[in-house]
Amino acid sequence: MPRAGLDPATVVAAGADLADEIGFSALTMGRLAERVGVRTPSLYKHVASQDDLNRRIAILAMDEAADAIGAAIQGRAGRDALRAAARALRDFVLAHPGRYAATLGLGLTGPDDPLALAATRSLTPFTAVLRGYDISPADTTHALRALRSIFHGFATIEAGGGFQWSTGTDESFEWLIDLIDLGLRAKPAEQQAPATTAAPGVVTGRPG
Amino acid sequence: MPRAGLDPATVVAAGADLADEIGFSALTMGRLAERVGVRTPSLYKHVASQDDLNRRIAILAMDEAADAIGAAIQGRAGRDALRAAARALRDFVLAHPGRYAATLGLGLTGPDDPLALAATRSLTPFTAVLRGYDISPADTTHALRALRSIFHGFATIEAGGGFQWSTGTDESFEWLIDLIDLGLRAKPAEQQAPATTAAPGVVTGRPG
DNA sequence: CACTGCGGCTAAGCCTAATAGCTTTTAGTT
DNA sequence: AACTAAAAGCTATTAGGCTTAGCCGCAGTG
Numbered sequence: 001m002p003r004a005g006l007d008p009a010t011v012v013a014a015g016a017d018l019a020d021e022i023g024f025s026a027l028t029m030g031r032l033a034e035r036v037g038v039r040t041p042s043l044y045k046h047v048a049s050q051d052d053l054n055r056r057i058a059i060l061a062m063d064e065a066a067d068a069i070g071a072a073i074q075g076r077a078g079r080d081a082l083r084a085a086a087r088a089l090r091d092f093v094l095a096h097p098g099r100y101a102a103t104l105g106l107g108l109t110g111p112d113d114p115l116a117l118a119a120t121r122s123l124t125p126f127t128a129v130l131r132g133y134d135i136s137p138a139d140t141t142h143a144l145r146a147l148r149s150i151f152h153g154f155a156t157i158e159a160g161g162g163f164q165w166s167t168g169t170d171e172s173f174e175w176l177i178d179l180i181d182l183g184l185r186a187k188p189a190e191q192q193a194p195a196t197t198a199a200p201g202v203v204t205g206r207p208g
Numbered sequence: 209m210p211r212a213g214l215d216p217a218t219v220v221a222a223g224a225d226l227a228d229e230i231g232f233s234a235l236t237m238g239r240l241a242e243r244v245g246v247r248t249p250s251l252y253k254h255v256a257s258q259d260d261l262n263r264r265i266a267i268l269a270m271d272e273a274a275d276a277i278g279a280a281i282q283g284r285a286g287r288d289a290l291r292a293a294a295r296a297l298r299d300f301v302l303a304h305p306g307r308y309a310a311t312l313g314l315g316l317t318g319p320d321d322p323l324a325l326a327a328t329r330s331l332t333p334f335t336a337v338l339r340g341y342d343i344s345p346a347d348t349t350h351a352l353r354a355l356r357s358i359f360h361g362f363a364t365i366e367a368g369g370g371f372q373w374s375t376g377t378d379e380s381f382e383w384l385i386d387l388i389d390l391g392l393r394a395k396p397a398e399q400q401a402p403a404t405t406a407a408p409g410v411v412t413g414r415p416g
Numbered sequence: 417c418a419c420t421g422c423g424g425c426t427a428a429g430c431c432t433a434a435t436a437g438c439t440t441t442t443a444g445t446t
Numbered sequence: 447a448a449c450t451a452a453a454a455g456c457t458a459t460t461a462g463g464c465t466t467a468g469c470c471g472c473a474g475t476g
Contacts, residue, residue, distance in 0.1 A: 003423060003472075025313065029464065041465075042424050050464065101313070105233065108369050116372060142383035145362075145371060149384065153361020154353075161316050163353060164324060175350035176357065182398060183391030190390060211441065211454060237433065249434080250455050258433065 004038050011036060011046045012056040019057060019098025027098065029053075054102055055115055061099035062122040065092045069125040078132035079181045085129050086151050086177050093155040100159060123148065134188040143184070150180060212246050219244065219254045220264040227265060227306025235306065237261075262310055263323055269307035270330040273300045277333040286340035287389045293337050294359050294385050301363040308367060331356065342396040351392070358388060 014036050019027045029050055033040040047053045065088075072088035073081045093100045108116050126147050127140065135143050154176060156162075163169050222244050227235045237258055241248040255261040273296075280296035281289045301308045316324050334355050335348065343351050362384060364370075371377050 006423080028462090030462080038423090039425065040463090041426085041467095044465070045423055104312075104364075105309070105368060108372070111372060119370070120372070139383065141376065142380045143387075145365075145377075145380045146384045146387055149361035149365055150358050151361070152365060153357035153359070156312075156364065157353075157357055157360060160313060162327070164316070164319060164328070168349065169353075172350045172353045175347065176354045178398065179351075179354055179391040179395060180387070182394040183387040183389075186390040186394050187387060190386065214454080236431090238431085246454090247456065248432090249436095249457085252434070253454055 008046045015053055016057045016099050020096050024098045024101035057102040059118040061103050062118040066122040068092050081129045081132050083177050089151050090155055093159050097159045133184045216254045223261055224265045224307050228304050232306045232309035265310040267326040269311050270326040274330040276300050289337045289340050291385050297359050301367050305367045341392045
């Protein structure tokens with residue numbers, strides 16, 4: 001019996017590819033074993049469990065997405081950077097729905113969870129985008145969370161087929177980017193005469 | 209052996225409650241059966257399958273959320289309505305994480321899927337919110353999708369513990385609402401002198 | 417050549433969804 | 447009151463998923 005020559009990275013990469021093809025929820029240890037040409041229990045020599053596999057796929061996906069977004073905003077600033085980042089994230093999700101789904105619904109075990117670290121890493125391109133706007137340092141956490149929520153929400157709904165008939169999603173996405181750009185540019189003026197009852201304050205926690 | 213007196217509505221409601229308590233992914237037919245005091249196969253007299261159960265829970269959740277949001281915006285308009293709607297949705301998700309999780313990751317079978325109809329129904333309160341802003345009729349679909357993406361994204365990340373240390377999420381949420389309000393109010397002026405390369409056009413599809 | 421360890425394997429256990437077929441309760445009718 | 451038929455429960459069983467235990471062969475090393 002010749003060996004398949006597997007290692008953890010190969011198994012995780014194959015799992016990510018397979019998840020993109022058949023959907024993350026349909027990714028089973030059995031199907032992955034079949035894909036890499038091995039019997040199911042053999043996978044446990046490389047990953048500890050299915051949960052471990054899922055987390056590794058999620059980390060891989062977040063790093064890949066961060067790289068794609070980082071590359072997309074090179075040499076851009078302001079609205080151009082925002083649009084490039086948003087499009088890069090959306091393209092990634094549409095091209096890799098399984099990888100992206102792996103990043104959802106995983107409980108964080110603590111602040112030093114590798115998953116949490118990867119999540120923080122994946123946010124760095126967005127901090128660069130925000131430098132193109134006049135956001136006060138005290139508000140960068142809020143702005144970061146806002147950008148993450150917005151594009152995460154759109155990508156999730158679109159990838160899940162939540163927009164009925166899928167018509168005009170491109171236009172809706174551009175409209176959304178424009179909306180956020182306008183809001184971010186109007187924000188600083190608003191700061192000088194806050195109208196909300198709960199005034200934004202300094203946040204000590206980490207951004208993600 | 210007296211009967212438990214179950215019917216589909218009771219089973220679905222119990223499933224929704226149980227999902228809120230132990231998490232949607234931990235909801236199994238066996239645990240639900242134990243909860244309602246019956247053996248597992250007996251549940252199949254009331255729901256066709258676990259997928260059927262999940263979809264019914266999702267429909268229940270969307271209708272309940274729509275009711276809560278609709279009630280929250282009564283007598284409000286503009287920014288007040290936006291904030292009330294957003295808070296109502298967020299409160300619902302935090303109070304009923306299992307129900308909300310049930311609404312995610314379900315494939316729509318078609319435009320007349322009961323799930324799709326419930327999704328459309330759940331959007332009606334947001335159309336009322338948008339009436340408080342000067343949005344052109346051609347853009348209401350985009351605006352609706354934007355609102356849905358934004359608040360869905362925030363709620364999902366928060367409910368999944370995605371905001372590390374969970375500090376300052378209240379402030380971040382208010383900041384986000386303010387950002388969207390500013391963007392929506394700046395939008396109409398933008399329409400008269402469009403700066404985006406892809407000009408927003410009429411969308412013929414349904415909003416959701 | 418012997419040895420050691422990694423990476424495969426089979427076998428088996430447990431959990432879950434789902435179906436088949438039987439039995440009992442319940443409701444409605446005469 | 448008795449009968450009937452459907453509804454609602456049950457046990458038993460199948461199929462498939464994750465995971466562990468323990469065995470075996472190949473690779474590289476001294």
